[in-house]
Amino acid sequence: MIPAEFDYVAPTTVDDAVRALADAGDEAKILAGGQSLIPVLRMRLAAPTKLIDLGKVTELQGVREDGGALVIGAMTTHYDVVRDPLIAEHAKLIGMATSTVADPQVRHRGTFGGSLAHADPAGDLAAPALALDVEMVVHGMDGRRTIPASEFFVDYFTTALRPGELLTEVRVPKYTGWHAHYEKFNRVAQAWSIVGVAAAVQVEGHTITQARVGLTNMSSVPVRASGVERALVGQEATPEAIKAAAQHAVEGTMPVADGNADAAYREHLAKVLTSRAVTAACG
Amino acid sequence: MRITVTVDGTTYSDEVEPRTLLVQYLRERLGKVGTVVGCDTSNCGACTVHLDGHSVKSCSVLAVQADGCEVTTIEGLARDGQLHPVQRAFHDNHALQCGFCTPGMIMQAIDLLAEDSDPEEQAVREGIEGNLCRCTGYQNIVRAVRDAAHEMRPGAGPEAERVSEATMGTQAGVHRS
Amino acid sequence: MTTAAEPGQEVGKGRLRKEDARLITGRTRWTDNISLPGMLHMAVLRSPMAHARITNIDPSEARQMPGVLAVVTGADLADKQGSLPCAWPIAEDMKSPDAPSMAVNQVNFAGEVVAAVVARSAAEAADALEGIDVDYDELPVVLDLEQAIADGADLVHPDLGTNKSATWIFDSAEAGTGGPVDEAIASAEVTVERTFRQQRLIPAFMEPRSVVVDPTGEQVTMWSATQIPHILRLMLAMTLGVPEHKVRVIAPDVGGGFGGKLQVTPEEVITFLLAQQLGRPVKYTETRSESLASAHHGRDQLQKLTIAARRDGTVTGLKVELLADMGAYLRLVTPGVPILGAFMYNAIYKIPAYHFACTNVFTTKTPTDAYRGAGRPEATFAIERMMDELANELGMDPLDVREMNWIKHEEFPYTTVSTLTYDSGNYEAATARAKELFDYDGLRREQAERRQRGDTVQLGIGISTFTEMCGLAPSRVLGSLSYGAGGWEYGAIRMLPTGKVEVITGSSAHGQGHETAWSQIVADKLGVPFEDIEVLHGDTQSSPRGMDTYGSRSLTVGAMAVLSAADKVIEKAKPIAAHMMECSPDDLEFANGTFTVRGTDTSTGIADVALAVFAAHDLPDGVEPSLDSDATFDPENFSFPHGTHLCAAEADTETGQVRLRAYVAVDDVGKVVNPLIVEGQVHGGLVQGIAQALFEEAVYDESGTLMTGTLADYLVPSAADMPSFTTDRTETPSTTNALGVKGVGEAGTIASTPAVVNAIVDAIRHMGVNDVEMPCTPMRVWQAIQGGAQSAAGPGAEPGGGMGSLDAEGGAR
Structure with a gap:
């Protein structure tokens, strides 16, 4: 067509x-x-x-350091995000989630900013962005402003970008030394996530000292699993403790029933996959 | 608008409508009908070509986006009448039946091997996950890609790795994989 | 039981394919590649409504749009488009609605064509569709098979007075082939009843259908991405009333079919009519979305089975009651597809009483028709699932129950309760080999251990000991089933003066490798090099007769015609060779391409004879100067490949996700011409069958709109979703054809679906599960584990994420 x-x-x-x-x-x-x-x-x-x-706007491509943050140009391709050494070091979760997006050809063309601005609830990058408290840098005729990830995703395919505004950069605080895992659940390799869980944790000794968890496709927007995060912090990284914390994964979600899953099954998956994602992140 | 694109080593300069897809430009304007269209949603990968050295689905790229770029299609792989090792491996391993997915599959396999010169089976399967085939069940495609990897690997003698017709013949009837 | 090819012999050798050279370099001739001088482009407007009356169509805006040469509606074509053919009226009282290529007054499924535009470019044609205004008056949709036949149901075609098209019954007591099934059930020590849903599938060949019609020659030439150029030509003539000799049909390179291109399509007819009307070549190529919505679908049956047995496992009776969804119209062989299954429910088993009844039902959905296996996968699925359920009921190993009931190798030929005579088979051998390759006993031990440990991931073993009937078909059998044509095939040999050979086959390949296999067969027969043979097919001008390709018929029927023609060539050459060597034809023997005078070293090659015939200077009296020969072969029986497939599936009991851990397929397809091609057919068939078990389903919403309308939603698996298969063969030659071969095109698809579902059920049976509806999605598996009660609710149709829900708000991913 x-x-x-x-x-x-x-x-x-x-x-x-x-x-x-x-x-x-x-x-x-x-x-x-x-x-x-x-x-x-x-x-x-x-x-x-x-x-x-925006393909010829070269200033929007690439990843750089800016003090305590990484700045990912909106037009950085998934392919470049996955291979970027700065992301591997300071924002591993984003690299892991990006490596699950679509397929190699799509990752050669698709961009980090494009994916976030598209705001597909089944897209894999919004949950990590939310979990990591990134900031969206946008430009419009009135100049530049930043939007925290927690305010950026408004509804299905809808963001806080105003008419005339352009997502130009994403500022990611450094999560150096954090462990991370993105757990994607889908029916065939190329399919969109039925549910995805983005988890990043700090572990000292055997204790989880900090946790960031975001959920893909559990609502019309990505969901921050704050209840899970609170329940994890201070816990020993044991399967039992993680599983108990993961029971909070459904808080604040409003999953839909679509062709792949009804709401109850999505809620169940969110718990199971959160447990798996955190366990995998803890190594 | 006017674009200049180098396709399979020849430079073309053409006036195109912005809505023209790269694959339409290749097929309809340049006669490069070796690259085909299999879907509307970029799922099937049949239209895969290389754009400045990376595999892309040419149904999801506008011709105007390829302005100033180099494109390689299935038709530009053979050199001096010699098949590319991946093309030859597809033949040697019976990795195609109807052949409609084959151009895209070969182009993606070459991209995969550029990233990973000796992929394990699972890596091959994931590397071609954006290319659908309805005939082969993928098994011989996976075999072909790994076979080509061995053939392309520096130091590996091509003769040593090639699956010859003679050995295929004597194996008739026993195919364990 | 494997054999290696003899040295110097082509048949049996894993020849690499002749076809590949073009296909791997992009030197292809897909229909959509064709571009002719003055060619125009067609686009069609499809109904978004499943069931509605067309109250008004206003094409006036479209007619004014740039580049538009014609806009037509159903009213414009009503008196010339005829009714699309259905060649298989299964019953005398079968109800069959008129099937216009373009809807005139009413649309009966979403995706039905309501108007067409022809323009200078494809883009302009697509643009002009937006200038056509259609008003619809909605009618109630008919979607559910059981509701469709209930009293007072809304009707798809009100003038037919019912949604039932026909009922077809086979009863072994009436046929005299077995006892009455109700008695068997009444007196059974054990009965098991199950209802299975064969979900609707979409063939999803990789090449979208395309058609080009050139009306500028003496013959109107149609290129089409079809499996059936010969049948298409005949049907165009019969449907449109054009003289058959004025139509030429060419199937150039065709990118897969799987039954999906065994059709006379509305788009072919409309393109033909518009090209004729405009006097210029017209091309139409469907989009993938159009293909998924409007090209015919497959399967879609509700199967109710009752099996009766003794406590020791002996099966005493089988009753099968089907509802089969025809969709909105009867296409080429729609009504016959479920009936093909009637002969296969008894499968490899000796069943003393059998009853089969199928009711064909109209719904407001896309018409169904042949899809790889056509009727036989449904039957095989049901009986192989039932054998597992029976084994469970009896507390026996499912392989033991099968073995107790199957036909032993020494009992062939065996006439079944459904009247077929199986010529040969060895189920014991295939099963023994499969068990060995699979490590059946080892996996059973692991399964027990995991159960005992209560592992999150449980292991199940699925069995499918299948057979099928293929090689369609003996003409007399087709006649007895009211099919509208015979099942023969045509072949011819042209001996060229230089000794090269052209082989003509009526069998129309679209990926199967006929050019290679036929070359191997003819090379052996005529003793000419493999490379010296060219196989011509798929053009009614060069290959004038044929019944085309489907039903795993090419080798067992088509190649036999070629062989027979080659025999005639040798017979024609013999007197000429004798004349050349001045001996009696009776003194000649022919081997390896050479006529030799018996007991001497005097010989003449067949190429020399061909050259002498070309010169024709000195031929025996009364001998025509030609070796060319043709033949038509009508098989005396079907072909009955069989095999044993074993699947090990792991079910994640927390998520319901299923992973195939191992899959062993041991197939017996008789003698093998080319083991590479056979193995490739098995691999591809397996994936399609597995995809039915796990992934694929054409889902409609409550308004009759196809929800799985793109390849983002209709889940054709990729390489990453599939395991590697272990394949092997046993070899029990067919006794009904000269090469001892059996069909292989559909075997993998037929066998694999029940193996996978049996494995899944086996993995979680201890959790109270005795069935999981296909496709066995993670949610269905999980729900089954939870108690199954929720599964009736099914998934919802709210807009979720992903490509399927994209709308006008869609931006960059």
């Missing part, structure tokens, strides 16, 4: 991209990696009048 007609611009700077977005108005769409958008256009589920391709 062939997309409906649209205009296309490929700015080379963030400023130009913001201006292009302002000029184009409501019916424009940002083209990041295009791995969700282009199929949607092909099936004519969307018909924007203009695409603003």
Whole structure:
């Protein structure tokens, strides 16, 4: 199938991209990696009048250090995120979750920022972003602002980005020395997550001193499993303690019933997978 | 808009509609019909080509996004009439039946081997998870990719690794995998 | 029982395929690759409604759009499109609705064509679809098989007065092949009753269907991604009233079919009509979404079985009652698909009383038709599941129950309760080999240990000792089943002056490797090199007769015709060779391509004879200057491959996730022409059968919309989702054809589904589970473990995450 007609611009700077977005108005769409958008256009589920391709905005690509944080450019591909040494060292959870996204070809094109801005509740990167308390840096005609991850995801495919705003960078606090695991549950390799659990922990001796847990596809937005985190901190990293803490995983979730799972099963999975994710993270 | 793309070693300059998919450009404008379209959602991988050295699904890339890039398709692999080792391995291992997924499968296998020159079976399976095949059950594809890896590995004599017709013949009837 | 090929002999050798050279380099001829001068492009508008009256269609805006040459609606085609053919009226009183290619007044499934646009470019044609305005008046949908036949049900086709198309019954007491089943059940020491759901599947061939029609020649030429160029030509002639000799159909490279391209499609008919109307070539290529929604589906039956047995495990009777979903229309062989299963429920077992009844039911869904195995996977699934359930009921090992009832190797030929005569088989040998490769006893021990330990991951062993009937089909049998055609196949040999050979086959390959296998067979027969043979197929001009490819028939029927034609070539060459060597034809023997005067070293090669025939300067009196020969072969019986498949499945009892740990398939397909090709067929077949057990299902929502309408939702497994298989063969030659071969195309698919489900049930049976509905999704397995009561609720249809729920808000992933 062939997309409906649209205009296309490929700015080379963030400023130009913001201006292009302002000029184009409501019916424009940002083209990041295009791995969700282009199929949607092909099936004519969307018909924007203009695409603003960020592919040539080189300043949005790559990962750098900025003091106590990593800055991931919104147009950094999944492929580059997975291979990035800074991410491996300071934000392992993001690398692990990214390696489960779709398939190798899609990871070559798909981008970190594009995935977050798309805000698919089954997408694998929002839960780690939420768990790690990242900040979204956005640019618009009014300048730059930051949105904490906890306020960024608003609803299905809906973020706190205002019209005319562009996600440009994601600032990730460093989690150096943390252990992490992303537990993805799906029916076939390429499928989206039925439920996913992102877990990062600090372990001293055998005791869990800090814990970050985020859930994928347990609501219309990613869910921070704060109850699990509280229950884990101070516990010995034993299977029993972790399993007990994981029982809190359903708090604050509103799972849907879709073709793969009903709500009760999702709730059950959230507990089991949280337990597994934390156990795997603790090693 | 005008784009300039190098495909299989030849540079083309064309006026295209922004909505033109890279795969449509390859097939309809350049006559590179070796690359095919199997789905709308980028699940099947039949349209896989290399874009600046990395595998992509050419149904999910706009032709305008490939402006200034190099594209390699299944038609650009053979050199001086010699098949690429992965192409040859697909033949030697009966890794295709109807052949519709084969161009994408071969292009992705080459990408995989560029990342991991000697992948274990599971790594091959995961490396081609974005390419669907409905005929082969994948077993011979996995075998072909590993066979090609051995053949391409520096120091490994191609003759030593190749599955010859003669040995296939004498094995008739016993195929344990 | 394996054999190696004799040296110098082609048949039996693992020849690498001739077909590959083009396919691995992208030098292909898929229909969508074809581009002709002046070619136009068609796009079709499909109904989003499952059941509705069309109250108005306004195409006026579309007609004004750039590049648009024609917009047609059902009303425009009503008097010329005819009704799509159904070649298998299974009963005299079968109800069959008119099946227009383009809906005229009413749509009966979501995805039915309601209008078409022809434009200069494919993009312009797609754009113009948005300029067609259709008003629908919704009718109640009919989705559930049991509700569809209940009193007062809403009707798909009100003028038929019922949703029942036909009922087909076989009863062994009436047929005189066995006793009355109700008596067997009444007097049984043990009975087991089960109802199984054969979920709806989608063939999902990798190449979307495509058709190009060129009306500019004397013949109208149609290229189509079809399995059946010959049947298609005939049906176009009969449906549209065009003279058959004015139509040529070509199936160029075809990217898989699996029964899904065994069809005369609405799109083929519409493209034909519009190309004729416009006088220019027209191409139509479906999108994957269109393919999934509107190309025919498969399976979709409700199977109620009762098995009767003695306490010692002897089966005494089997009763099968089916409801089969036809979908909205009867396509080419729709009604016959479940009936093919009628002969297979008794499988490899000696069952003294058997009753089969199938009611074909209309619903407002996509029509069903052949999908790999067609009727036989459903039957095999049901009986193999029942044998496991019976074994459980009796506290016996499921292999022991099977062995107690199966036909012993010394009992062949064996005529079954369903009237088929199995020519040969050795179930003991295949089973013994499979057990050995699988380490059956070792895995049973591990299973017991894990149960005892209460492991989170439980192990189950699934068995499928299957047979099937294929090699469709003896024409007389098809006649007795009211099928509209015979089951013969055509072949021909053309001897070229240089000694090269052209083989023509009516069997139309789409991935099976005919070119290689037929070359091997003819190379042996005529003694010419494998490389000197070209196989021509898939074009009604070069291969004028044929019944095409489906039902694992190519080798057992199609290749026999080729062999027979080769025999005729030798017979025609003989008097000429004798004339050349000045001897009597009776003194000649033919071997390895050479005629030799018996007892001498005087000889002439067949190539020399071919050249002499071409020159024709000196032929015996009355001998025509041609060695070319053709033959038509009608099989005397079906082909009955069999085998034993063993599956070890691990079920994660916490999540319900199933992983296949080991899979052993020992198949007996008789003699083998090319072991590489056979092994490839088995691998691919296994994955399709396993995918039915674990992944695939065409799901409709309550409004009759297909929810699994993309490959993001319809889960065709990837390499990462599949294990490696251990395959081996035993070899019991068929006695009904010259090569001793049996079909292999469908065997893996038929055998594997019950092996997997049996393994899953076996893994969690101790938790109170005796069935898991297919596909055995993690949720279904988990729910079954929880007590099964919830499984009726099923998953919901709320929008969740992922591609399936993308809408206009979709952005970049």
